[in-house]
Amino acid sequence: MAEPVAISEAEAHVMQVLWQHSPRDADEVFTALPDCVDWQVATVKTLLNRLLKKGAVRAQKVGRRYFYAPVLKRDQWLLQESTTLLRRLFGGRVAPLVAHLNQQRRLSSGDLRDLRKLLGVGTQVP
Amino acid sequence: MAEPVAISEAEAHVMQVLWQHSPRDADEVFTALPDCVDWQVATVKTLLNRLLKKGAVRAQKVGRRYFYAPVLKRDQWLLQESTTLLRRLFGGRVAPLVAHLNQQRRLSSGDLRDLRKLLGVGTQVP
DNA sequence: ACGTTGAGATTACGGTTGTAATCGTACGGA
DNA sequence: TCCGTACGATTACAACCGTAATCTCAACGT
Numbered sequence: 249m250a251e252p253v254a255i256s257e258a259e260a261h262v263m264q265v266l267w268q269h270s271p272r273d274a275d276e277v278f279t280a281l282p283d284c285v286d287w288q289v290a291t292v293k294t295l296l297n298r299l300l301k302k303g304a305v306r307a308q309k310v311g312r313r314y315f316y317a318p319v320l321k322r323d324q325w326l327l328q329e330s331t332t333l334l335r336r337l338f339g340g341r342v343a344p345l346v347a348h349l350n351q352q353r354r355l356s357s358g359d360l361r362d363l364r365k366l367l368g369v370g371t372q373v374p
Numbered sequence: 375m376a377e378p379v380a381i382s383e384a385e386a387h388v389m390q391v392l393w394q395h396s397p398r399d400a401d402e403v404f405t406a407l408p409d410c411v412d413w414q415v416a417t418v419k420t421l422l423n424r425l426l427k428k429g430a431v432r433a434q435k436v437g438r439r440y441f442y443a444p445v446l447k448r449d450q451w452l453l454q455e456s457t458t459l460l461r462r463l464f465g466g467r468v469a470p471l472v473a474h475l476n477q478q479r480r481l482s483s484g485d486l487r488d489l490r491k492l493l494g495v496g497t498q499v500p
Numbered sequence: 501a502c503g504t505t506g507a508g509a510t511t512a513c514g515g516t517t518g519t520a521a522t523c524g525t526a527c528g529g530a
Numbered sequence: 531t532c533c534g535t536a537c538g539a540t541t542a543c544a545a546c547c548g549t550a551a552t553c554t555c556a557a558c559g560t
Contacts, residue, residue, distance in 0.1 A: 256517060260462070274537080290520050293538070298517090312526065312537060326463055327478050330471055333459045336386070337452055342475055343488035345456055349468055350492065352453050362469035364493055366476065367486065384548060400507075416550050419508070424547090438556065439507055 252328055253304045253320050260325075261285050262295045266305060267322045271315035378454055379430045379446050386451075387411050388421045392431060393448045397441035 255263060265280040266272060272280065278292045296316055299305040307314040331340070338344040346363070349355050355363075381389060391406040392398060398406065404418045422442055425431040433440040457466065464470040472489070475481050481489075 254516095257462075258518060287518090288520060290522090291518075294518090294520075297539080314538075323474075323478065326474055327480065329459065329463055330475065331480070333455065336383075337455055341485055341488070342472060342481065343485055343492060346468060346472070346489060347492055348449075348452055349456065352449065354453065354457070355468065359467055359469055360493065362467070363472060363489070366469060366473055367490055367493065382547060413548090414550060416552090417548075420548090420550075423509080437507095 253302050255299075255302075255304060255320070255325060258291075259295050259299055259302075259304070262292065262299060263304065263318060263320065263322075263325070266316060266318045270317040271308060272317075273313050273315050277316065379428050381425075381428075381430060381446070381451060384417075385421050385425055385430070388418065388425060389430065389444060389446065389448075389451070392442060392444045396443040397434060398443075399439050399441050403442065 261281060262277060265277050268280070274293050274296055275289065277296065278287075278289045281287070281292070296305065296307075300307055300316075304318070304320040305316045306319050307316050309315075334340050334342055334345060338348070346355070387407060388403060391403050394406070400419050400422055401415065403422065404413075404415045407413070407418070422431065422433075426433055426442075430444070430446040431442045432445050433442050435441075460466050460468055460471060464474070472481070475485075
């Protein structure tokens, strides 16, 4: 049934690099982290262990070290986080979010174009 | 400058009732909470105090009790939470979120209609 | 004047999170 | 064979969170 594994902010950074490419060992995860994340290796190991305990990643021992791979799927995580936020803030629907962003002038013309394209609005006069 | 006052989940519930109507005292907040939130009055008072300390609400003493009102604006909060999530998950843009929901078949026809209306797609043949 | 009571203030306490340092130990090199 | 080293495992620790109970003191009623 897959209970909703809750991933913290920091843990999510680790997942991101594992989603990018896996399996990877702790050190590889460490070096693959974006520059904006400035941790010690020890921190990465802690997070990997927490993720293991949560069942969000799995580890395979090769020699003396472990290689980690995601168990939680990225799509599942995206959906979970998104719907949680939409529920908390906008009654679970996405249109009010877009409306809000629009009202607050936070939609670029690029955003609008992408959205229109998505919604099949492209069916105009060729 | 208004630093981004961070509101926790539980605190947000309290803010919601204050945004609905304010000022209110602790007891009024307590009774105005939705049924799904099942707290003791003490809990509400704790949260109100934490919000006070964070500067998210302000209190005015009348007789022996305090009446609370939001300082943090709802719109500001909505925008903050939304953009934070969009940044964390979708590179800060909203179209990929909608695309994802769509792919995962999480957009109802009502959602689609609302979105189209919002995006001025309504300009069709009358 | 005094006690009751009800409001806010203080304290509690276990869990999670961010961020590591340190410990223990198995492998590989000398 | 012995030692250093490089990993994972264990431990640390403060802040924040959810969730309250208890304490304290001022005001109201008698």
